[in-house]
Structures are given as structure tokens and as C-alpha cells.
Amino acid sequence: MKDCNITLIGCGNMSRSLIGGLINDGVKKEHLLATDPDAKQRLDITAQFGVTTLESNEKAVENADIIVLAVKPQVMRQVVSGLAIVLKNSSKMLISIAAGVRLTSFTKWLDTPIAVIRVMPNTPALIQSGAAALFANEHASDIQKNNTEVIMRSVGTITWLDSEDLMDAVTALSGSGPAYFFYFMESMEKSARAMGLSNEDASLLTIETALGAAKMASLSHYDLSELRKQVTSPGGTTEQAIIKFQQGDLGQLVHEAMSAAKQRAIELSQRFGE
Ligand SMILES: NC(=O)c1ccc[n+]([C@@H]2O[C@H](COP(=O)([O-])OP(=O)(O)OC[C@H]3O[C@@H](n4cnc5c(N)ncnc54)[C@H](OP(=O)(O)O)[C@@H]3O)[C@@H](O)[C@H]2O)c1
Structure with missing residues (x-):
């Protein structure tokens, strides 16, 4: 090579x-x-x-x-x-x-x-x-x-x-994925500012938390669901936030968002492949 x-x-x-x-x-x-x-x-x-x-x-x-x-x-x-x-x-x-x-x-x-x-x-x-x-x-x-x-x-x-068909799903996952994380982090940062944190602290703690969580997920032998459960003590603070996410059906929303991205990838490949 x-x-x-x-x-x-x-x-x-x-x-x-x-x-x-x-x-x-x-x-x-x-x-x-x-x-x-x-x-x-x-x-x-x-x-x-x-x-x-x-x-x-x-x-x-x-x-x-x-x-x-x-x-x-x-x-x-x-x-x-x-x-x-x-x-x-x-x-x-x-x-x-x-x-x-x-x-x-x-x-x-x-x-x-x-x-x-x-x-x-x-x-x-x-x-x-x-x-x-x-x-x-x-x-x-x-x-x-x-x-x-x-x-x-x-x-x-x-x-x-x-299979090449999986490329459209990959486009919706890792291709577009960085923007999803930026959007989620943006929302966390905004919420932290609304709770009184300075712009600097809100930004630093959001980014470092995302980085730390991604590193843990990458290095740990536990799957994502298990890692989430490990930081969600019954009756604790994290549980309250997770309940809110579940009430808003975050999982379904993410699936719909990624399906829309995948559909767009299919449409674009039809247009650019002619
Ligand atoms: N950036 C990413 O994170 C990312 C992620 C996934 C996939 N991709 C894919 O990677 C490809 C490149 O992305 P990029 O971000 O590097 O795009 P980019 O920064 O726009 O670079 C493309 C370069 O190709 C030049 N170009 C245009 N016509 C050309 C020609 N006939 N011959 C030679 N060069 C020509 C462009 O010049 P002009 O600007 O003068 O037109 C530009 O400098 C894209 O197909 C994109 O879908 C990028």
C-alpha cells in the first residue's frame, strides 16, 4: 500500500x-x-x-x-x-x-x-x-x-x-449522526443556561459529559442500555429525566428522524445516479 x-x-x-x-x-x-x-x-x-x-x-x-x-x-x-x-x-x-x-x-x-x-x-x-x-x-x-x-x-x-442497500441506513446513522448529537448537546446546554449556569460552564460541562459518555460506551463491555441503568438510581435525579424522555417517546422520535434521513438518502441516490 x-x-x-x-x-x-x-x-x-x-x-x-x-x-x-x-x-x-x-x-x-x-x-x-x-x-x-x-x-x-x-x-x-x-x-x-x-x-x-x-x-x-x-x-x-x-x-x-x-x-x-x-x-x-x-x-x-x-x-x-x-x-x-x-x-x-x-x-x-x-x-x-x-x-x-x-x-x-x-x-x-x-x-x-x-x-x-x-x-x-x-x-x-x-x-x-x-x-x-x-x-x-x-x-x-x-x-x-x-x-x-x-x-x-x-x-x-x-x-x-x-449489502450496498445498508449504505442508506449508515448515512442516516453515522453520516448524519454527528448533527444529532450536536442538536442534543445544544438543547442540554440551553437548558443548563436557563437553570443559571454561565455560558462557559454550560458549554464545558455539556461537551465533556458527551465525550466522557462516548468514551465509557466505547471502552465498557456493558451495552448502552446497561450503562444507562447503572447511572439511573431508583428514585434519583437521572430517573426523573429519563421518565420525561420516555413520556415524550424519545425512542420513537429518533426512529422517525433516522427513517426520514434514510428516505432522503434513497431519493438523493436516485437523483445522482442517473
Ligand atoms: N465533509 C464530510 O464530513 C463528509 C461526510 C461524508 C461524506 N462526505 C462526502 O465527501 C465528498 C467531499 O466532501 P467535502 O466536504 O470534502 O466537500 P468539499 O469541501 O466541497 O470538497 C469538494 C472539492 O471538490 C472540488 N471540485 C468540484 N468539481 C471538481 C472537479 N470537476 N474536479 C476536481 N475537483 C472538483 C470542489 O471545488 P469547488 O468548491 O470549487 O466546487 C471542492 O474543492 C462529498 O461527496 C461528500 O458527500 C463528506
Whole structure:
């Protein structure tokens, strides 16, 4: 993997975090190349990481073993179609991190059998704390799958899915999930301020509580329900809050919210896959 040439198409936030993660993991910057139509984005990447950048996607993929497509779903078709000639019958591998673009769209646009691995990352990848789900098409070899794991592990944790259809659920869970936690934390912070805490204390205690709870959940061998019960003494303060959440049917509300996100992911993949 360390000798593979990796071209990243798009010099935005995700590319930046992947380049940072790969260099941290010992990948030589000479093995990395990035493209973007925006000269400023290209200059920023070179200034930050010393990585060479090009304007032309076609030229940049010529010597690549792995091509990471890190552009918005709306421009994916145009970007991929522009690589059709250079990728005809190629043994290169594509990794798409775009939400909602299905694997069959790539082989359709390129009109060639090619290894494509679809990845659904999330925003904490920007601080090397991401959670990504992966699914490969039938053309991807074990080595190519392993290389994708190495790339994505440089910015967080990964898991392989059994079916591409599960990507829509993943989008609703870990893809959109950081925003759910921000919203919940926002509400806790607001409530704490209403109870008289200073902005600083409300913010500090909310964030550190979320961080501590997530760390406990990650390190403990108890499941989430058991961990909750352990901090909910009968007749105590936490129990009163939990009863309120249950009366408002928080569980059902979360399920409805995630189902709406999943439905939107399905609609977007229909739109971007055409
Ligand atoms: N950020 C996240 O946390 C996150 C999470 C999950 C999935 N993703 C997915 O990751 C992908 C990238 O996200 P991002 O946040 O990095 O987006 P971004 O910051 O907007 O980066 C995309 C970059 O691609 C450039 N670009 C546009 N057209 C191009 C072309 N024809 N050739 C080469 N580059 C081109 C854009 O330039 P312009 O700005 O000039 O258009 C921009 O610099 C998206 O598909 C997104 O769905 C992101």
C-alpha cells in the first residue's frame, strides 16, 4: 500500500483530512496527488502538506493505482465521465466517498468493469475520529479492499457492510449522526443556561459529559442500555429525566428522524445516479 500512487479528486475538507491522515501514517507525499478546479484550493493543499496538485483530473489519474473521488455528489457524474477514456479496461481502483452515488452508477458512466469501493465517512474524520462504512463491487480484489481499509483507517474506524442497500441506513446513522448529537448537546446546554449556569460552564460541562459518555460506551463491555441503568438510581435525579424522555417517546422520535434521513438518502441516490 505504501508504494501505491493515490490521486485524490477534489481538494476539499475530506481530501485534506485523508491526505493528513495518510501522511501521518507514513505514506510519502510523493505518492499523493490531488486535483481541484480552484487554484486556491490547490495552493492550500500544497502549502499545508507539500503534495503536488494538478488542475486536470485526466492527467492526475494516469499514474494512479488508487483514485479517491472526494467531490460533491452533484458533480460526480461529470467528474467520472471525464475519466472514461483513461479508465477504460483499467486495473486502477476507485474509492468514492460521496453520499448517495451507487456503485452501478460508476460502471455505467465509465462503461467498463472497474473496481469501485463506496465509503460513507462522517465529519469527525476531519479530526481523525471518523466512523466509516465500506462496500465494494464485484471487481475489487482483496488487496484493493485492504488498501481502502488502510486509507480510511488513517482518519478513523471502519466497518464493512454486507449489502450496498445498508449504505442508506449508515448515512442516516453515522453520516448524519454527528448533527444529532450536536442538536442534543445544544438543547442540554440551553437548558443548563436557563437553570443559571454561565455560558462557559454550560458549554464545558455539556461537551465533556458527551465525550466522557462516548468514551465509557466505547471502552465498557456493558451495552448502552446497561450503562444507562447503572447511572439511573431508583428514585434519583437521572430517573426523573429519563421518565420525561420516555413520556415524550424519545425512542420513537429518533426512529422517525433516522427513517426520514434514510428516505432522503434513497431519493438523493436516485437523483445522482442517473
Ligand atoms: N465533509 C464530510 O464530513 C463528509 C461526510 C461524508 C461524506 N462526505 C462526502 O465527501 C465528498 C467531499 O466532501 P467535502 O466536504 O470534502 O466537500 P468539499 O469541501 O466541497 O470538497 C469538494 C472539492 O471538490 C472540488 N471540485 C468540484 N468539481 C471538481 C472537479 N470537476 N474536479 C476536481 N475537483 C472538483 C470542489 O471545488 P469547488 O468548491 O470549487 O466546487 C471542492 O474543492 C462529498 O461527496 C461528500 O458527500 C463528506
